[in-house]
Amino acid sequence: METFSALSGPDFESSSVHPKVREFYEHTSQYGLEVWSEWCGAFRPFGRVLAMIFSRRLQQLNMPLTPLASSRGVSSSVVQLETEAGESRYTGWVRSNRYSGEIMYVGAYSVARVPGYESPCVKVAFPLPNGNATVFMKPKAEPDGSLVLESVGKRFGDPGFYFLVRAGGTDMWVKFLRTFRERIRIYVEPSGDLRTDHLFTIWRRPFLRLHYHLLPGASAARS
Numbered sequence: 001m002e003t004f005s006a007l008s009g010p011d012f013e014s015s016s017v018h019p020k021v022r023e024f025y026e027h028t029s030q031y032g033l034e035v036w037s038e039w040c041g042a043f044r045p046f047g048r049v050l051a052m053i054f055s056r057r058l059q060q061l062n063m064p065l066t067p068l069a070s071s072r073g074v075s076s077s078v079v080q081l082e083t084e085a086g087e088s089r090y091t092g093w094v095r096s097n098r099y100s101g102e103i104m105y106v107g108a109y110s111v112a113r114v115p116g117y118e119s120p121c122v123k124v125a126f127p128l129p130n131g132n133a134t135v136f137m138k139p140k141a142e143p144d145g146s147l148v149l150e151s152v153g154k155r156f157g158d159p160g161f162y163f164l165v166r167a168g169g170t171d172m173w174v175k176f177l178r179t180f181r182e183r184i185r186i187y188v189e190p191s192g193d194l195r196t197d198h199l200f201t202i203w204r205r206p207f208l209r210l211h212y213h214l215l216p217g218a219s220a221a222r223s
Contacts, residue, residue, distance in 0.1 A: 006111045009119025018145030029078040032215040072098040116158035131165040146187035
């Protein structure tokens with residue numbers, strides 16, 4: 001983000017978040033990433049099927065299948081997309097697995113509003129063939145200064161997960177998936193390290209956990 005305060009609104013005050021968290025969102029390209037993953041219980045086979053028939057072929061949503069699969073870290077590239085007038089519109093963020101060389105995921109990040117929530121949300125669009133998966137995540141500050149982003153909503157127009165498919169011309173089919181949710185918590189440890197816990201659930205059951213160590217000074221590629 002050009003400024004973290006872009007997320008401020010009636011339900012969220014950006015200044016209540018720890019300065020190190022705000023710094024990460026304003027200078028993401030200056031951070032390196034280490035990531036650990038855990039597919040939960042009965043969902044482990046689903047991760048392998050997803051990788052075989054979808055993720056590896058498309059080089060998108062290609063989550064590590066085991067904790068050691070990302071043991072060499074994650075490379076990161078940040079691309080700023082601007083209008084002809086020079087106005088920043090989206091930030092593309094590409095993350096690749098250093099061990100396999102495969103792209104984990106590509107997302108276009110921005111700040112946006114939805115009708116069912118008064119404050120701005122973090123919007124992430126993941127390009128897919130003939131459409132995209134778009135997530136609107138509402139921000140919340142915790143007492144310790146950590147930031148929580150949640151894609152939690154009850155109906156179309158709320159924050160949450162949307163699947164979009166082109167129907168022809170400028171028309172699109174849109175489906176709100178209420179049962180699919182994400183929760184991201186970015187926090188500062190007592191040691192000063194910046195870390196993230198990322199949880200995916202379906203029907204309120206966890207199916208994938210990711211943990212990030214965010215490393216300042218280990219710069220990502222930027223353009």
